Amino acid sequence: MSISYISEILPSLFQGAGLTLQLFFWTLIGSLPLGIVVSLGLTSKIKPLRWLLDLYVWLMRGTPLLLQLIFVFYGLPLVGIVFQRYDAAIFAFILNYGAYFAEIFRGGLQSIDNGQYESAQVLRLSYWQTIRKIVIPQVVKIVLPSVGNEVINLVKDSSLVYVIGLGDLLRAGNVATSRDVTLVPYILVGAIYLLLVGVCTYVLHKVEQRYSYYQ
Amino acid sequence: MLEIKNLKKSFGSRVILDNVNVTIKDQEVLSIVGPSGAGKTTLLRCITGLEQADSGEFTIDGKSFDPNATDTSESVIGVVFQDFNLFPHLSVMDNIILAPTMVLKQSKQVATADAKKLLDQLGLIGKGDLYPYQLSGGQKQRVAIARALAMKPKILCYDEPTSALDPNLRKEVERLISGLKQDGMTQLVVTHDMDFARNIADDILEVSSLDKLNQTAD
Ligand SMILES: Nc1ncnc2c1ncn2[C@@H]1O[C@H](COP(=O)(O)OP(=O)(O)O)[C@@H](O)[C@H]1O
Numbered sequence A: 001m002s003i004s005y006i007s008e009i010l011p012s013l014f015q016g017a018g019l020t021l022q023l024f025f026w027t028l029i030g031s032l033p034l035g036i037v038v039s040l041g042l043t044s045k046i047k048p049l050r051w052l053l054d055l056y057v058w059l060m061r062g063t064p065l066l067l068q069l070i071f072v073f074y075g076l077p078l079v080g081i082v083f084q085r086y087d088a089a090i091f092a093f094i095l096n097y098g099a100y101f102a103e104i105f106r107g108g109l110q111s112i113d114n115g116q117y118e119s120a121q122v123l124r125l126s127y128w129q130t131i132r133k134i135v136i137p138q139v140v141k142i143v144l145p146s147v148g149n150e151v152i153n154l155v156k157d158s159s160l161v162y163v164i165g166l167g168d169l170l171r172a173g174n175v176a177t178s179r180d181v182t183l184v185p186y187i188l189v190g191a192i193y194l195l196l197v198g199v200c201t202y203v204l205h206k207v208e209q210r211y212s213y214y215q
Numbered sequence B: 001m002l003e004i005k006n007l008k009k010s011f012g013s014r015v016i017l018d019n020v021n022v023t024i025k026d027q028e029v030l031s032i033v034g035p036s037g038a039g040k041t042t043l044l045r046c047i048t049g050l051e052q053a054d055s056g057e058f059t060i061d062g063k064s065f066d067p068n069a070t071d072t073s074e075s076v077i078g079v080v081f082q083d084f085n086l087f088p089h090l091s092v093m094d095n096i097i098l099a100p101t102m103v104l105k106q107s108k109q110v111a112t113a114d115a116k117k118l119l120d121q122l123g124l125i126g127k128g129d130l131y132p133y134q135l136s137g138g139q140k141q142r143v144a145i146a147r148a149l150a151m152k153p154k155i156l157c158y159d160e161p162t163s164a165l166d167p168n169l170r171k172e173v174e175r176l177i178s179g180l181k182q183d184g185m186t187q188l189v190v191t192h193d194m195d196f197a198r199n200i201a202d203d204i205l206e207v208s209s210l211d212k213l214n215q216t217a218d
């Protein structure tokens, strides 16, 4: 494992890691709000809406993310919806992670005592004021550990985008390994994933600490 | 003065309240008593708009009002729940000023100054920065009272104000209610404790269980 070889392949690995990170951030930015809205729908009194969203969650959690990626990139063009590779990946990831987050948030929403809503109602807070000021802050604390697990999964799941030909971190490692016939790139890839997950774990821990001010 | 005429409420085919009449005079304390399951909480929930009455007329100071309406500009009823339902993620101060700032659009300074006065008045000086889990039962109840009063309601309602507290705190709750009455607050107190009701109330309304009536009607 010579230093010169490592410094030779690192730039391409970092480039792959850049794509992995972009995918990671855009997925979170899209799927967390999507999950919140869907979870409100899942707990609403409107039955057809609930059925529709249940179907969505069932489809997304019931099929492999790999298959969903293939469908979005190779399948949707057949019905006239064409995505660029990168957009297809982000679209599929947001839909998939939105469903997982929605289920987590649904559980959190259901654990909020009805008395909280009644207090808000007699204080004449509106529905959205109640959701924003009373419900979401309490749900966030409850769901943080589960959301954290999904966030860490996402770092690693992002490697699935190789299937539609995107050059992420793992693919960069693949390329170098098959070209140079050595496992060194994979070891570096593993180390970079560990580093990314380590940073996520640290941030999540800090956020959980911020919410530990009440019991 | 709050008047309720011919209030009726059923759950399914079970009649809980049948033609109940309630009158609460200004600056007085009305106690609603009755055995467990008689429908006291249901009556209170109809008055506070948490439950929709089947029928009945509600008037406040001669004007009719709808407890279920959410878009009224005035606060008519404040509620102190049986187990207080404070917001656990907000400090005592934020529990109190949330609705005044969000609903009445008071500035934070004004709402905070008002809340400080309420805390002083209720013996909670310096407790504004604590969180509900750091308070005793009696303190939680007084925060719930302050939170309700901050919305300047015409009537303050309590559901079983002694039930979640140590029995030896009963006298303290009596003093609290009398103190608020002296300040001019109209209050409605639901309780199953007849002695407690006699000590605090100007007027007592008895709600009796309708189940026997229902049975003979079956
Ligand atoms: N949401 C509800 N659905 C069906 N029955 C209810 C509901 N709320 C209360 N009841 C019934 O109404 C009766 C009166 O209840 P409640 O008003 O809580 O009595 P109290 O407060 O006097 O003990 C009880 O028999 C209770 O089971």
Ligand SMILES: [Mg+2]
Residues within 6 Å of the ligand: B040, B041, B042, B160
């Ligand atoms: Mg009751």
